[in-house]
Every structure is written in C-alpha cells, then in structure tokens.
Amino acid sequence: MEVKGFKFSAVEAAVKKPGRLDLGLIFSETPAAVSAVFTTNRVKAAPVLLCMERVGAPCQALVVNSGNANACTGSRGMEDARKTAQLVAEGLGIPDEAALVSSTGVIGQPLPMDRITAAIPQLIEGLSTGTLDDISRAIMTTDTFPKLETRSGEAGGVPYTVAGIAKGAGMIMPNMATMLAFIVTDAAVDPGCLQRIFREACDSSFNVISVDGDTSTNDTALIMANGAAENPLIGEGMPEASRFAGLVHDLLLSLAKQIVKDGEGATKFVTIRVNNASSVAEAKQAAMAIANSLLVKTAFFGQDANWGRIIAAVGYSGALVDPDSVDIFFDDVQMASDGVFAGGDAEQRGTEVLNRKEFTVTVDLKVGKGTATVYTSDLSYDYVKINADYRT
Incomplete structure (x- = not known):
C-alpha cells in the first residue's frame, strides 16, 4: 500500500516496557492540509492541547507513542510534548510547528523522555523502510489486533489513495472521535472542504460507537492530505468532493466497527437501531442509552433476551x-x-439471536421520523479482568 509523499516508521522505545513497537512517525514530504477532532473531555492530555494549538496550519509530521498518555502531567507534560515535536522536527529539517504529537496509555505518569529522545534518530532513519502497518501495531495498548484500512478513488481522472489506522478497545465512547485514528491521503483537497468532510465522517462513524461509555483524555482523530497525487483540487460543490467524502466515511466506519469488535473482553458485536423517534438527535440519544447500559450489555453477554432492560x-x-x-x-x-x-x-x-456473535436490536418508538444507528459490544468477565490489571 502506497500513499504518495508519505513515509512511515515505528520503533521500540520501551515507553512502558520493552519488547514491542511503541513509538511511531508519519511524515509527509511536503506540507499537508490537516483536519482533526479531539476529545471533549475537559481533562485533556498535553499532546491534545499542543495539537489543538497547531492544527489549522499545514503540517508534515506526526509522532505518536503508546504506553503513556502524557495526561495529568502538569507543565512538565507540555514541555515533554513540545520537546518531542521539536526533536522530530529538527531531525526531519522542518519547522517545529509543522510537527504534531499524540500519546495513548497510562494517565498521570511523565513520559520517559530519556528513552524517547534516544529512539528518535532511529525512528527517523526507519522512514526509508517502515510501513503504516508498523505504526498501527505501535499504537496498540489493550488492542488484540491492529486496525488498518485503505480506499482508492480518483478526481479528474487522477487516482489517489486514502489510508487509515486506529487504536482502541476500552475507554470507548467518543464525543467527537475516539481513541486514536490517523488518516493520510495523497489527494489534493481544499482545507475547508477537508475539515467539513472529516468532521461529518467522524460524526457518523467514531461518534456512533461505544464499548464502555468512557471518553478518554487523549481522543484524537486526524487526517493529513498532501496533494502528492497531483489531482485537480477537490473543493466544495464538486462531485469529486462527494465521492471523496464517501470514501473517508466508509474507511472511518470500518475502523470504528473494528474497535467495537475488539472491545476489551467483547464476545458480541451489536448494532442498535432506533427508528421513528421525534428527531435524529433523540434517536441517537435513545440508541446510546441502550448501548451504554451495563445491564443491557451484561444481558447480551449472558444471552438473556431481557428486552425489559432495553425499554428501561x-x-x-x-x-x-x-x-x-x-x-x-x-x-x-x-x-x-x-x-x-x-x-x-x-x-x-x-x-437464539443473542447466541450469535453479531446481531441487531431495533427499537421503533413510533413518535416521529428520526432514525439513528450505533454500534456496541457486550460486557464480559474479561473486561473487568483487563481493566483491574491495566497498570500492572
């Protein structure tokens, strides 16, 4: 899989413990238009705050670590986020502000900057051979499998590629995006058009899933478009914009569904549909209440056809x-x-339906025309075990 003008790398920095890839780098050889959505949690991690400062201007690099969220780490956390971006920017020969950072993992512990600093030269050197799949593995925490998707399209007869990775299994109930998701495309897209398309795609993908009802301090979804495919610029009102939007939505929804299927300890993938609500917003409100109900989710796990919990x-x-x-x-x-x-x-x-690994719950309210679909998982014994031992 090639996305023109992008290079990738991942290395082991032993951020939390040795033995796995945990530091990744996405590099665009030319400045890329960027759009992003972030957690609405009022407790935001340092990398989220730094990205919020910088997104809006073109960027070229994104460095991400797993094992440590760099959240609730005070002024040191911001200093470490800025230092990480600075070291990567210096190594790549780009401006500091063109480098973004992201983190996922344990909250409340400072980054091991000595190990990250030591690993950055190797990370940059690895751009010659690394792949996006390497980064998908480097950002895993409690995930049981990497999540990567690609789509192909064309604009003005010129082909382009959209590729994306995501991580997430627990602490999943987005209120913008969820977990971490990074999308790259070599398509040339007007920045304003890119922002609208990406926000709408997040709303109808990452914002309609829930594993456990928790919104993280680090949730970030981000897209970079560098135009290396050299297609005619995709802008608002063009047929190509609708086609590009469809590809982005399809890719994000696939990644979102993978996150639900990888829900910590999950044994069921459940589609919740609410039809004929008084509005679309209220349909989603009702669907999310079902998706987040611990009693409903445990009934799914126990294969108990307890519809009373759903109507409650x-x-x-x-x-x-x-x-x-x-x-x-x-x-x-x-x-x-x-x-x-x-x-x-x-x-x-x-x-018998609940015995299946995948099924749909449909609720018809018969009070209007609003409809919404969300995706969720069951809640098993393993969810408790995983999260009881997460830091150890």
Missing part, C-alpha cells in the same frame, strides 16, 4: 417515548409490541 434504557434516555407504542426486535424476532411482551415463542427465538 430508552425510558431514561431523555428521548420522547410513549411506553404504549414501543416495538422491540432482536434481528427479525419481535420481543415487544406496543410496550408489552410479544408472547409466543419470542423468548426462545430471541435467545
């Missing part, structure tokens, strides 16, 4: 609900009709 979640979601009009389905099995048990063999057939 809808009831407290804040969405407009007429309890005498709600229908609930597990795939094509109707569990509730007008707010009461559908009867017959619904319990048995519903349990």
